[in-house]
Structure formats: C-alpha cells, structure tokens
Amino acid sequence: MYDLAAMGAWAEFAVRWLHVITAIAWIGSSFYFIALDLGLRRDRDLETGADGEEWQVHGGGFYHIQKYLVAPAAMPEHLTWFKWESYWTWLSGAALLIIVYWFGAEFYLIDPATLDLAIWQAIGISAASLVLGWLVYDRLCKSPIGQHPTALMLLLYVVLVAMAYFYDQVFSGRAALLHLGAFTATIMTGNVAHVIIPNQKIVVADLKAGKKPDPEYGRIAKQRSTHNNYLTLPVIFLMLSNHYPLAFASEWNWVIASLVFLMGVTIRHYFNSMHARKAKPTWTWAATAVIFLVIMWLSTAPMFRPDAEEQAAKAQRFVEAEGYTEVADIVTSRCSMCHAAEPVWQGVLWPPKGVKLETEADIAAHARGIYLQAGLSHAMPPGNVTDVSDADRAAIRDWFAAATGS
Structure with missing residues (x-):
C-alpha cells in the first residue's frame, strides 16, 4: 500500500x-x-x-x-x-x-x-x-x-x-x-x-x-x-x-x-x-x-466581523488564551485524523505537509495555519469532509484574536 x-x-x-x-x-x-x-x-x-x-x-x-x-x-x-x-x-x-x-x-x-x-x-x-x-x-x-x-x-x-x-x-x-x-x-x-x-x-x-x-x-x-x-x-x-x-x-x-x-x-x-x-x-x-x-x-473580510473585533483586545498566548480548550477539541476531533504521526483517515498515509496536530505544542506551533486555513477561510479540511461548522470557525478566529491581541 x-x-x-x-x-x-x-x-x-x-x-x-x-x-x-x-x-x-x-x-x-x-x-x-x-x-x-x-x-x-x-x-x-x-x-x-x-x-x-x-x-x-x-x-x-x-x-x-x-x-x-x-x-x-x-x-x-x-x-x-x-x-x-x-x-x-x-x-x-x-x-x-x-x-x-x-x-x-x-x-x-x-x-x-x-x-x-x-x-x-x-x-x-x-x-x-x-x-x-x-x-x-x-x-x-x-x-x-x-x-x-x-x-x-x-x-x-x-x-x-x-x-x-x-x-x-x-x-x-x-x-x-x-x-x-x-x-x-x-x-x-x-x-x-x-x-x-x-x-x-x-x-x-x-x-x-x-x-x-x-x-x-x-x-x-x-x-x-x-x-x-x-x-x-x-x-x-x-x-x-x-x-x-x-x-x-x-x-x-x-x-x-x-x-x-x-x-x-x-x-x-x-x-x-x-x-x-x-x-x-x-x-x-x-x-x-x-x-x-x-x-x-x-x-480578509471575515477579520472585520464584530465578534472578532470584540475579542481583539485579549492578548494572551495560544495555549493560555481564552477559548483554547474549545479549539483544541475542534482540532483533535476534526483535523488530527489526518494531521497525526499515524493518520487514521483512509488513504492518508502521512500527515499532509508534515503538519501534526496532536498535542498542545503542535496546536500552538501551527496556530497561524489553523487560523488562516480553518478559521479565516474554509481551506481546511478539504471539502469540509469532517464538517467543521461556522461556529467552530468563529471559535478559532476568536481564540487567535485573544492570543495575539489582533
């Protein structure tokens, strides 16, 4: 195989x-x-x-x-x-x-x-x-x-x-x-x-x-x-x-x-x-x-939505930021079946582009990518095969805003 x-x-x-x-x-x-x-x-x-x-x-x-x-x-x-x-x-x-x-x-x-x-x-x-x-x-x-x-x-x-x-x-x-x-x-x-x-x-x-x-x-x-x-x-x-x-x-x-x-x-x-x-x-x-x-x-129009602006003042880092627990659940349930050392999604034999999202360190290291590809845009997952909802994407945006103060 x-x-x-x-x-x-x-x-x-x-x-x-x-x-x-x-x-x-x-x-x-x-x-x-x-x-x-x-x-x-x-x-x-x-x-x-x-x-x-x-x-x-x-x-x-x-x-x-x-x-x-x-x-x-x-x-x-x-x-x-x-x-x-x-x-x-x-x-x-x-x-x-x-x-x-x-x-x-x-x-x-x-x-x-x-x-x-x-x-x-x-x-x-x-x-x-x-x-x-x-x-x-x-x-x-x-x-x-x-x-x-x-x-x-x-x-x-x-x-x-x-x-x-x-x-x-x-x-x-x-x-x-x-x-x-x-x-x-x-x-x-x-x-x-x-x-x-x-x-x-x-x-x-x-x-x-x-x-x-x-x-x-x-x-x-x-x-x-x-x-x-x-x-x-x-x-x-x-x-x-x-x-x-x-x-x-x-x-x-x-x-x-x-x-x-x-x-x-x-x-x-x-x-x-x-x-x-x-x-x-x-x-x-x-x-x-x-x-x-x-x-x-x-x-980048979604960046200017009111709910994102309301969270822009929160300046905590990724794992400590408000909303991290919810985002970690989203990532592990919607993304890590492919982005893992041993992917479980059928046909995926290695993590795409070498990106693994299994631990706190993994999620923090790839926070910007998660935000851009699954929060700000709908690039991931491809075809939304794992059914990431609009609420999930909003949570990712809010978490990133809180962590970066953006």
Missing part, C-alpha cells in the same frame, strides 16, 4: 513538473513574439517586402529578424512551428486536473456545503464546462461582434466573471479558482490548436500551391494571439491560487478571480506599450496596486 501511494505521489509530482516546464516554454515564446511584433521597425522600405524588422543582441550574437505581414513570396526551406509548448501545457495540465481533482474529488473538488454532488456529477460538470467554454468563446469570436475587438473583449470578460460565479456555486473554493484557470487555459490552447496553427497551415499550403495567401487568416490568428497575451497572467495566478487559502477559500473568491483578470490587463498593457516604444503608462502600476489591495481586503 505504501509503495503504491508513494508511486502515485511521485507520478503527480512528475506530471506537475512537466506542466511547469511546458508552461514556461509556452509563456516564454508567447511573450517573446508579442514583444517582437510590437517592437518591429516599420518605418523603412525593406527590399525583401517584409512588413518590419528588428535587430536584437543575445548570448553573444546579433539577430536580424524580419516579419512578413501575410507571408513571403516563396515558401522557405526550413520553417519552425511553435505549437508543442501549448499542446503539452494543456495535456499535462489536464492530466494533473484528473489526478488531483477527479481522483481526489471527495477532498478537493466537492464541498457538500456548497453543492452536495456525487463524484460522477462533479467530474461531469468539470469536463463539460471546459468543452462548453471553448465552444461558446469560439462562437463569439466568429460572430459579428468578433469584428469589434473592444466589444468582444468586454463580452468575454463578462463570460469569465459569470464562470467564476458558477464555479463558486458548484465546487469547493480551491477547485473553483483552479477550474476557472483551466477554463481560460483551454480557450488559450484551443486558439492555438483550432485557429492559429490551422490558419498558418492554410497560408503555407497556398504558398506551396503558388497562390497569394488571404491576409484575413493572419488577422484572425493575431486576434486570438492577442487574447492569449492578456489571459496568460490571470491563468498563472489562478493556477497558483490553490496554495493560498486567502485567495480561494474566501467567500468572495469569485470576485477576487474577476479582479485578477483586470490586473492581467493592466500589467500586460504596460509591457505591451513599452515593447511598442510608446509612452510607458505608469498609471497601470497604480491601478494594479489598487486592485490588489482590494483583493487583499476581500480575502
């Missing part, structure tokens, strides 16, 4: 590592080409007929790069395609989603307090939402509104906010933000696999056939590439959010996720303007900071 569990844990680690490696490759190449395209010098008449050129220096050498608006006059002998990065990022991410959230649906996907789903129902909603998301997005891009980039982007933002709220009403907080990231990443890879690469292949086929490629294929591909450019940073935030309960376990997590997309726009707008050699819109950093402060406030 131990060997199988260890093998499973290492398999998850290997897939996660693959996902990170391929994501770095995809994001790196994507950001590079966006910066390159924006920085091209288009103020000269090039003999080659190219739309623009750029000289760059890196690694001890100089690179002379030219971009053709549609395609060169003849098909080059060697052509490098950038597609495997996107495909493998999505495939490894999908595999990780299955391993962690489908196989571990009881812990990570389902929260009975949110919606009491059967495992097969939760998995079905998970898979169907990703497919449906791509279909709706693609249809919107191909509709008449797709000819109006700003209106399309605003409508897509409304769709993302709606999906953030939907996932929040269906899954656990952890799974809700992760799925919103997967929903967005599926759109991004769909753009590469079903629009950008196919359009480029049509252009290549026309060149080989001696035809003049239609510039509309390039326009459509660039539109989808621009969408991917602005969606990348929010996806990274959402994928990392499962490590930060203040983001995913807040009652306002869907609002937090919605604001993250706005931060992605402000940050990318600054860098895109810089790469295009335009005036740097420094206001975007102030806007980003304000949005992030709002996110911080939303994530």
